[in-house]
Amino acid sequence: MIQTIVTAHYEEMSQLAADQVAAFLIKKTNAVLGLATGGTPLGMYDRLIQMYHQGKVDFSHVTTFNLDEYIGLSKDHPQSYAYYMWHHLFSHVNVHQENVHIPPGVFEKQEQVQRDYEQAIERAGGIDLQILGIGENGHIGFNEPGMDLEVATHVVPLTEKTIQANARFFTSIDEVPRRAVTLGMGKIMQAKHILLLASGKEKARAIAQTVNGHIDPRIPSSFLQLHPHVTMIIDKEAAQEL
Numbered sequence: 560m561i562q563t564i565v566t567a568h569y570e571e572m573s574q575l576a577a578d579q580v581a582a583f584l585i586k587k588t589n590a591v592l593g594l595a596t597g598g599t600p601l602g603m604y605d606r607l608i609q610m611y612h613q614g615k616v617d618f619s620h621v622t623t624f625n626l627d628e629y630i631g632l633s634k635d636h637p638q639s640y641a642y643y644m645w646h647h648l649f650s651h652v653n654v655h656q657e658n659v660h661i662p663p664g665v666f667e668k669q670e671q672v673q674r675d676y677e678q679a680i681e682r683a684g685g686i687d688l689q690i691l692g693i694g695e696n697g698h699i700g701f702n703e704p705g706m707d708l709e710v711a712t713h714v715v716p717l718t719e720k721t722i723q724a725n726a727r728f729f730t731s732i733d734e735v736p737r738r739a740v741t742l743g744m745g746k747i748m749q750a751k752h753i754l755l756l757a758s759g760k761e762k763a764r765a766i767a768q769t770v771n772g773h774i775d776p777r778i779p780s781s782f783l784q785l786h787p788h789v790t791m792i793i794d795k796e797a798a799q800e801l
C-alpha cells in the first residue's frame with residue numbers, strides 16, 4: 560500500500576520527511592535506517608541535523624545502511640556516497656562510526672562485498688525504515704530498469720539516463736562512474752517501512768508509474784506497490800501526472 564502525501568514544495572517535503580524520521584526514532588531509538596543519497600534527501604538531512612542540535616532527535620543507538628555506492632570511488636572521493644553521507648549528515652550528528660554501513664566502492668572480491676553487506680543487515684535485524692529517492696527512470700537505489708531485477712546486493716552497470724542525470728554532480732560526464740554496487744530489491748522490499756521522496760517535474764512520470772502502473776521490472780519502483788507500508792512524500796511538481 561502506498562500512502563501518498565503531496566506537499567507544496569521541496570522545503571515542505573523535506574520538513575515532513577524529517578518529522579517522520581524523527582518521530583520514528585523517538586519511538587524506536589535503536590532503529591536501523593536505510594539511507595539514500597542524491598539531491599532529494601539533502602533538505603531532510605539538513606532538518607534532521609537541526610533537530611539533533613535542538614535535542615529533538617538522537618542517533619546514538621541508530622544503525623545505518625546506505626543503499627549504494629559508485630564503483631571506483633574511494634570513500635574520500637568528494638563524489639562518493641560515503642563522502643556525501645559524512646558531509647551531509649553523519650559528521651553533524653551523534654551516530655557512532657561503527658554503526659554506519661556504506662557499500663565500499665573499491666574492493667577486491669565482489670562476491671564477498673555483496674555477501675558481507677547482506678549479512679550485516681541481517682545481523683542488525685533488517686532495515687526498520689528505508690529512505691528512498693527515485694530515478695527519472697524509476698530506479699531505486701541503483702536497481703536499474705531491465706527485463707529482470709536482482710534480489711540481492713549486486714554490481715550494476717548504470718544506464719545512460721542515470722549517468723546523464725548524475726553528471727550534474729561531476730565536472731564532466733566522463734567522470735561519472737559506469738558501475739555501482741547497490742542493495743538489491745530483496746532487502747529494500749524487506750524493510751519494515753519505506754519512505755520515498757521525490758521533487759520536481761522530472762520525477763512526475765516515474766511517480767505516476769510507481770503508483771498507478773503495472774508492476775514491471777522496467778519500472779523498478781513499481782514493485783513498491785507490493786509493500787505493506789510505503790509512504791511517499793512528494794512535491795506537487797512530482798505529483799503532476801498522478
Ligand code: GLP
Pocket residue numbers: 595596597598599600626627691692693694695699700701721725
Ligand atoms: C541516484 C541514486 C538514488 C537516488 C536517485 C535520484 O542515482 N543512486 O539512490 O534516489 O539517483 O537522485 P536525485 O535525488 O538526485 O534525483
